[in-house]
Amino acid sequence: MAEPALQRDDNVSNQCANPDCRVAQGERCVEGFAEKTECPQFGKIQIVPAVDAANASALIKHCVPLAPATTLDVDEAHQILRDRECRVIAIVGSFGSGKTSLIAGLYDLFQSGPVSQVAFCQSYSLHAFEEAVHYSRAVSRQKAPETNRTPIGQVRFYHLELVDLVTSAAPTVLLGDRAGEEYLGARNDPDSAREFPELARSDVLTVLADGERLMDSGQRHNVRSEIRQMLKAFVDADVLKLTQRLAIVLTKLDSVRKAGAAGELVLQDFEALVAGIREIMADKCAAVECFAVAAQPKSGGAPRGEGLDALLQYWMTEPLRYKPVAKSMAVLTAKRYFDRLQKPETGAAK
Numbered sequence: 001m002a003e004p005a006l007q008r009d010d011n012v013s014n015q016c017a018n019p020d021c022r023v024a025q026g027e028r029c030v031e032g033f034a035e036k037t038e039c040p041q042f043g044k045i046q047i048v049p050a051v052d053a054a055n056a057s058a059l060i061k062h063c064v065p066l067a068p069a070t071t072l073d074v075d076e077a078h079q080i081l082r083d084r085e086c087r088v089i090a091i092v093g094s095f096g097s098g099k100t101s102l103i104a105g106l107y108d109l110f111q112s113g114p115v116s117q118v119a120f121c122q123s124y125s126l127h128a129f130e131e132a133v134h135y136s137r138a139v140s141r142q143k144a145p146e147t148n149r150t151p152i153g154q155v156r157f158y159h160l161e162l163v164d165l166v167t168s169a170a171p172t173v174l175l176g177d178r179a180g181e182e183y184l185g186a187r188n189d190p191d192s193a194r195e196f197p198e199l200a201r202s203d204v205l206t207v208l209a210d211g212e213r214l215m216d217s218g219q220r221h222n223v224r225s226e227i228r229q230m231l232k233a234f235v236d237a238d239v240l241k242l243t244q245r246l247a248i249v250l251t252k253l254d255s256v257r258k259a260g261a262a263g264e265l266v267l268q269d270f271e272a273l274v275a276g277i278r279e280i281m282a283d284k285c286a287a288v289e290c291f292a293v294a295a296q297p298k299s300g301g302a303p304r305g306e307g308l309d310a311l312l313q314y315w316m317t318e319p320l321r322y323k324p325v326a327k328s329m330a331v332l333t334a335k336r337y338f339d340r341l342q343k344p345e346t347g348a349a350k
Contacts, residue, residue, distance in 0.1 A: 017044040069127040071156035074197055077174055080159070081201075086172045089315050090198040093208030094226055095180035098251035098295060102208070103158055103175055104132035105295025106312065109305040114165060116309035118316060121161040121170070128158060152179040155198050164316055173315065176202065186237070187229040193237035200239045203319040204247055205285070206311075207231070209273065211252035211292075214266045215259050224273050231277065235284055243320040246281060246288045248274050249311065253294040254301030267292075286320050 015024045018041050023029050033039045072080070080086060091099045107129040110120040123129065158175040176198030186193040193199060207227055213219040227248075234240050250256070250270045256263040274290040281288055291311045294302035 015043070017041040067124065069123075069125060071125050071128040071177070072159055072174070073154060073156065077157045080172055080174065084172050086174055087204070087315055087319060088174050088176065088198065088202045089204050089206055090176045090196075090202035091206045091208065092178075092183050092199075092230065093180055093251075094184055094210065094223075097180060097208040097210040097213075099177055099180065099208060100132050102249070102251065102293065102295045102308070103177060104129070105293075105305050106308050107158075108133050108296070109308060115305075115312055117164060117166045118309075118312055119163050119165055121163055123161065124159040125157075128156075132158075152181055154178075155196065157198075162316070169316070169318070171316070183230055184226060186233040187226070190233040190236040193234050193239050196239070199234060200241070202244060203321060204245045204315050204317075205234075205240070206247040206249060206315075208249050208251050209270060211250050211256040211266060214250075214269055215256065215262050220269065224269070227273065228277070228280070231281065235281075240284055241321070242284070242286060244285050245314070245317065245320075246277070246285045247311065247314055248277060248288065248290045250290070250292040251295065253292045253306060254297035254299050256292075257301035258299050289314055 016029075016039065021029065021041070023039075023042065029039055029042075037043075077088075081088075091102065093099050106115070109115045114120075155176050155178040158177060160173040160175070161170070162173055163170040178196065178198065182192075182196070186196075199205065207230070209227060210223055213223045250267075256266050259266070270290070270292070274288070278288045291307055291314070293305075293307035293311060295305060295308060297304060297306075
């Protein structure tokens with residue numbers, strides 16, 4: 001089959017060779033350069049492939065079908081759990097608390113290499129990760145980083161294959177993402193939490209506290225109350241296990257720091273919240289740890305992804321769910337085989 005012809009646009013006085021760039025229309029450089037003259041593609045000829053209908057049809061026939069690379073549903077997640085060692089992370093929080101931003105921020109950090117001592121290997125959810133992180137990039141032409149809200153419905157899982165460069169552990173990590181409205185609904189109907197499979201199966205239950213809402217005097221009490229009531233509902237529904245770890249995460253740390261004195265009060269309130277949760281959950285989970293993150297900062301209050309490395313290390317901790325427990329066995333010393341059929345009483349003649 002002949003190669004498709006190429007069409008040239010020789011008017012290069014004020015254009016970019018990148019077809020996605022709109023700098024000629026007065027918009028920002030898609031590559032993020034402050035001055036368009038700094039971009040190596042500005043002022044170059046744009047090559048546009050010209051493919052007629054016949055060629056397009058022939059190309060489609062020879063295409064190789066690929067996996068959609070979207071998030072996984074419950075059945076797909078179960079298949080992975082049956083095949084290999086996994087860490088299941090349930091990310092819980094009210095709407096707007098930063099669940100998707102946290103997932104997108106972690107993926108964005110892996111673009112630059114290992115995060116702390118953890119390296120990225122592969123993912124079945126690359127397109128889903130790209131969609132989550134899209135509105136924080138210059139190509140989206142957003143003035144500030146944004147993320148789409150998780151739609152209401154069944155939980156979806158983001159898939160990661162990671163490797164710990166120190167311990168050589170190479171687990172699969174499944175990040176459960178569900179609409180915050182559904183978690184909030186469990187406060188009034190604890191039985192509904194039994195329909196959330198990510199809770200009962202999670203190795204680390206990650207609960208988010210919205211830093212921006214904690215700065216609002218009218219919302220501060222609601223945030224603390226929501227978290228306590230959600231955890232109580234999960235306990236009442238009996239979906240939490242003693243082998244699970246709990247992570248309480250303060251999000252939007254950049255906004256908290258920029259708030260000055262008000263931000264200091266938020267940090268104090270968060271510490272008090274964590275202390276109260278530790279007391280309540282002491283005998284209901286294996287451990288409770290707190291973290292503060294700036295997954296996708298909108299201001300200069302924190303570097304991109306601050307705190308995510310520590311949270312990731314916590315997620316990578318070896319699960320306690322299937323850790324074997326040694327059992328002692330009584331040693332019978334009776335000489336006759338018939339006597340060994342029952343446990344001899346203390347002080348009995350041998």
